[in-house]
Amino acid sequence: MQRHILVFIFAVWLAVAFHLPGQSQVPNALELAQEAQQLYRTGKLVSAATTWQRAASLFHEQGDRLGASKSFINQAQALQDLGLYPKACQTLLKAFEVDPPECSDQQLDNLLQKFTTETNPQLTITQGIGFRSLGDVLRRRGMLAQSQKVLELSGTATHNSPEWGSTLLALGNIEQALGNQIRDRWSYNQVTEIIDRQDPERALEPYIKAFQAYEETAADQLSLPITQIQAQLNYLSLLIEIEDWWQEQTTRRLKSWQRLNQISLTEAASNFSDLLTTKVGKTRASLVNAIDDSWINVTPSHQGIYAQINYTKSLIKLGEHTQVESILNTALQQARNIEDKIGESYALGYLGQYYGQAGQLTKAIALTNQALILAQAQNINGDAREVTYLWQSQLGQLFEQQGKTTEAISAYTSAFNTLQSLRTDLNTNNQVV
Numbered sequence: 404m405q406r407h408i409l410v411f412i413f414a415v416w417l418a419v420a421f422h423l424p425g426q427s428q429v430p431n432a433l434e435l436a437q438e439a440q441q442l443y444r445t446g447k448l449v450s451a452a453t454t455w456q457r458a459a460s461l462f463h464e465q466g467d468r469l470g471a472s473k474s475f476i477n478q479a480q481a482l483q484d485l486g487l488y489p490k491a492c493q494t495l496l497k498a499f500e501v502d503p504p505e506c507s508d509q510q511l512d513n514l515l516q517k518f519t520t521e522t523n524p525q526l527t528i529t530q531g532i533g534f535r536s537l538g539d540v541l542r543r544r545g546m547l548a549q550s551q552k553v554l555e556l557s558g559t560a561t562h563n564s565p566e567w568g569s570t571l572l573a574l575g576n577i578e579q580a581l582g583n584q585i586r587d588r589w590s591y592n593q594v595t596e597i598i599d600r601q602d603p604e605r606a607l608e609p610y611i612k613a614f615q616a617y618e619e620t621a622a623d624q625l626s627l628p629i630t631q632i633q634a635q636l637n638y639l640s641l642l643i644e645i646e647d648w649w650q651e652q653t654t655r656r657l658k659s660w661q662r663l664n665q666i667s668l669t670e671a672a673s674n675f676s677d678l679l680t681t682k683v684g685k686t687r688a689s690l691v692n693a694i695d696d697s698w699i700n701v702t703p704s705h706q707g708i709y710a711q712i713n714y715t716k717s718l719i720k721l722g723e724h725t726q727v728e729s730i731l732n733t734a735l736q737q738a739r740n741i742e743d744k745i746g747e748s749y750a751l752g753y754l755g756q757y758y759g760q761a762g763q764l765t766k767a768i769a770l771t772n773q774a775l776i777l778a779q780a781q782n783i784n785g786d787a788r789e790v791t792y793l794w795q796s797q798l799g800q801l802f803e804q805q806g807k808t809t810e811a812i813s814a815y816t817s818a819f820n821t822l823q824s825l826r827t828d829l830n831t832n833n834q835v836v
Contacts (some may be wrong), residue, residue, distance in 0.1 A: 432461035436474055443481055446705050446743040447781075452481040459497075469529060472498045476533045479540070486789065488543050495537045499530075511541075511549050518556055531560025535570050542577050547584065550577050568626025572634050575616030579641055582609035586648070594652050599671050603679040606649055613641065621693070628700035629707055635697070636710060639690045639717050642683050647720075649679055687721070695726075703737040708746040711737075712753055719760070727757055745787060748777040752794045759801050768801050792821040 430438070439454035455478035462470035475498035482491035489506060496504035499514060518526065518534075526534075538554035541547075554574050561570045586609050597605050607614075620626060620634035653672050660668040694714060701707045711734040715727045731754045738746035752774035759767035775794040781787040795818035802811035 432458045432465060432467065432470055432474075435461065436470070436477070439474075439477065439481075443477070444705055444743075445741055446738075446745040448481045448485050448745075452478050452485070455481065468500075472529055472533065476529070476536055479536050483536070483540060483543070488540050492537065492540045492544070495533055495540065498533045508549070511546075511553075515549075515552055515556070526556065526560035528560060528564055528566060531557045531564075531570065532566060534560065535566075535573050538577065539573055542573075542580055547577065547580055551581070565625045565627075568620050568623040568630045568634075571616050571620040571623065571626075572630055572637070575613050575620060575634060575637060578613035578616055579610065579637070582613055585609040595656060598649075598653055598656060598675045599668060601671055601675045601678055603675065603682045606679060607645065607682070610641065610645065614638065617641075628697060629702070629704065629710065632694060632697045632701060632710055633706075635690050635694050636713055636717070639687060639694070640713070642687050642690070643717055643720050646679060646683050650676065691718075691721075691723070698733075703741055705741075705743055705746060708734045708738050708743060708750065712749055715753065715757070719757075724757075724761075728754070731757060744777055744781045745790060748774045748781070748787075748790055748794070751777065752790070752797065755794075755801075756797060759797070759804070764801055764805050768798065768805075771797050771801060788821050788825045792818050792825060795821060 435454055435458035439451045439458060442448075442454060443451035455474045459471045459474035459478065462468075462474060475494050479491040479494040479498070482488075482494060492506035493504040496506060496510065496514070501510055501514060504510070518530075534553050534557035538550045538557060541550035541553060554570065554577055557570045558567075558574065561567050617634045617638035621631045621638075623631070653676050657669060657672045660672065698711070701710070711730050715730050718724065718727055718730075731750055735747060735750035735754065738744075738750055751770050755767045755770035755774060757767075758764075758770065771794050775791065775798065778787045778790045778794060782791055795814050799811045799814035799818060802808075802814055
């Protein structure tokens with residue numbers, strides 16, 4: 404009897420020590436968190452979100468509040484990338500142990516009050532990261548005042564740390580949104596006065612804080628290269644958007660003044676456009692040079708691939724097409740190297756768009772079809788519908804340009820059906836809970 408017991412104990416020890424066939428090992432919380440990070444790095448967002456959720460549950464069961472909080476924060480980032488902002492907000496409130504997390508104005512006010520009282524202990528870096536993510540979510544939901552307050556809290560926690568650059572980037576983004584809000588509230592007469600007075604400084608005034616935040620992020624030596632380049636890209640796209648907006652406003656007035664033969668106003672409008680272009684153009688050119696020099700420092704990643712694609716969008720708007728094909732091919736190769744299938748789909752699709760704009764429709768259609776097939780293959784959990792819609796609608800446009808009406812209608816119909824499905828499930832996706 405004793406011998407049988409010893410044999411049994413030895414067999415159990417062997418199974419545990421060497422993981423004999425038939426013996427399944429349940430992954431621990433840390434292993435799940437690491438698995439989720441790898442899934443996220445390769446663009447598998449739904450799988451990453453659900454895996455981080457499992458990790459958070461295990462950390463919570465073990466009483467590891469910090470581990471659970473980090474997993475919830477990471478899960479929220481994946482949900483943001485999926486466009487599921489209400490769920491991302493609720494998940495971030497779980498990280499701050501708000502129960503039940505509803506993401507209501509009252510809950511947000513209570514959270515802010517809790518962490519701004521004099522008796523509250525100093526914020527940790529993890530809490531600062533959580534507040535930064537929450538601020539991003541609130542900005543995307545249009546809750547700009549709350550977003551700004553939350554991001555200021557993040558700043559107090561992450562200042563003088565490696566996370567400071569990312570917080571500065573988020574602060575720059577909220578300042579950009581607030582700048583748009585100020586500009587959009589200007590009356591027709593206020594805009595006209597700025598043009599008439601030829602005052603580009605006044606035109607840029609709502610964005611000064613955004614400019615400063617982006618510049619400081621790019622110069623922050625503790626920031627990751629991808630964070631620095633994202634700040635430069637956001638700065639560049641903002642300058643392009645500002646110039647486009649003012650060009651539209653000036654053109655509207657020029658047409659009216661020319662009809663009325665108001666020569667002095669017409670000359671003022673033309674001079675304003677030239678002054679604004681000169682002022683913005685110097686910074687714009689400097690940013691393009693800095694971005695071109697920075698890619699070598701960026702490690703291939705999910706974020707890096709999208710950053711390159713976004714850069715090509717800005718270059719196309721600027722009419723600088725020389726580098727676009729090369730950058731997109733680099734992004735495509737990197738996506739394949741790290742097995743980021745959605746990133747690969749984006750790179751192929753935007754290459755198709757590039758060739759379509761160049762009039763090479765056959766090549767554009769072939770690349771867009773490749774991008775669509777790849778996106779549809781990744782759509783098992785419904786997290787590739789946005790990119791699927793993008794390429795279906797692009798195919799419709801390309802077929803229409805070719806004069807292939809039947810094919811264009813078919814592509815547009817598929818795009819419409821995908822969009823309807825996406826709208827229905829955008830905020831109620833049951834794949835991630």
